Amino acid sequence: MPKPAARNLAAVLIALLTVAAFLLIINPKKIFEAYRAKKSNDSAPRPSTFKQLVEEQKSTPAATPSPTPIPLTFEQMNDKYGPCVKSSVLMYHHIQKELTEPEYLTVTTNVFRQQMDYLKKQGRVVISLGELADFFKTGGNTPSKSAALTFDDGYFDFFTEAFPILKELGLKATVFVITDEVNQPGYLTWDVIKEMNRSGLINFANHTRDHQNVGGDYSAVEQQIVIADIALKQANTNVPKIFSYPYGITSQNAIKVLENLNYDLAFTTQSGNILCQGQRLALPRIRIGNSSLSYYEL
Numbered sequence: 001m002p003k004p005a006a007r008n009l010a011a012v013l014i015a016l017l018t019v020a021a022f023l024l025i026i027n028p029k030k031i032f033e034a035y036r037a038k039k040s041n042d043s044a045p046r047p048s049t050f051k052q053l054v055e056e057q058k059s060t061p062a063a064t065p066s067p068t069p070i071p072l073t074f075e076q077m078n079d080k081y082g083p084c085v086k087s088s089v090l091m092y093h094h095i096q097k098e099l100t101e102p103e104y105l106t107v108t109t110n111v112f113r114q115q116m117d118y119l120k121k122q123g124r125v126v127i128s129l130g131e132l133a134d135f136f137k138t139g140g141n142t143p144s145k146s147a148a149l150t151f152d153d154g155y156f157d158f159f160t161e162a163f164p165i166l167k168e169l170g171l172k173a174t175v176f177v178i179t180d181e182v183n184q185p186g187y188l189t190w191d192v193i194k195e196m197n198r199s200g201l202i203n204f205a206n207h208t209r210d211h212q213n214v215g216g217d218y219s220a221v222e223q224q225i226v227i228a229d230i231a232l233k234q235a236n237t238n239v240p241k242i243f244s245y246p247y248g249i250t251s252q253n254a255i256k257v258l259e260n261l262n263y264d265l266a267f268t269t270q271s272g273n274i275l276c277q278g279q280r281l282a283l284p285r286i287r288i289g290n291s292s293l294s295y296y297e298l
């Protein structure tokens, strides 16, 4: 005869096995689906650094959660928000010789060079954002395989690393400047901004005065955008008027301010390559890292 303790243990084991068998036999589909859901969740991109985590938290404040994007086809988008054009607006921050922190905001000079060569080889026509604004105004044509280049924050490495490559290849770009940071260490100076603006390739556009998110009240948001607008005007740039939302956060107040200031286009950090007139003040972009552009479906 087994001892009572061993008998209890055996009874518990049998009970557990019965429950497990019941779950597997009765509802294996549900279990599989739960597993698959977990898997796809795991493969979603996740913040790699603490700073990135903080940035992402900032960009998705609890008070104004982003709606879950429902992917629409080009035709559906065109019906709803059209006219639309399929074009990839690439988003960069730092271009640096070495991959230094923050890595997720940095593309190395060598990779950037390869990416620009790739655009040319693929026959992509790099348009200025002015050409995109014209498309929305006049409904004209944009090339069927187009792309546009944007650089956020106005770091000085744009001048030393990106601009020489863009100039050599004759590629147009837009740099979104935080105007209070101009002339500060690590950021562009007004002198080089004016120099690059004279090349006719680069437009410097509005990324607010000091990179506060524009989710606040109307007058605070207006101040952020108007002060930057005046500074850019003095440097003879930001024509046409183009804006990029700090942290990608849009708001009704910001859109109202931009409309009242006659802004043509505004960009979020939302991912997408269908650009529609009806969304011209909340357009998507594609965040580029250190992979080949084919990875980003270009």
Ligand SMILES: [Zn+2]
Residues within 6 Å of the ligand: 152, 153, 207, 211, 245, 246, 247
């Ligand atoms: Zn920024």
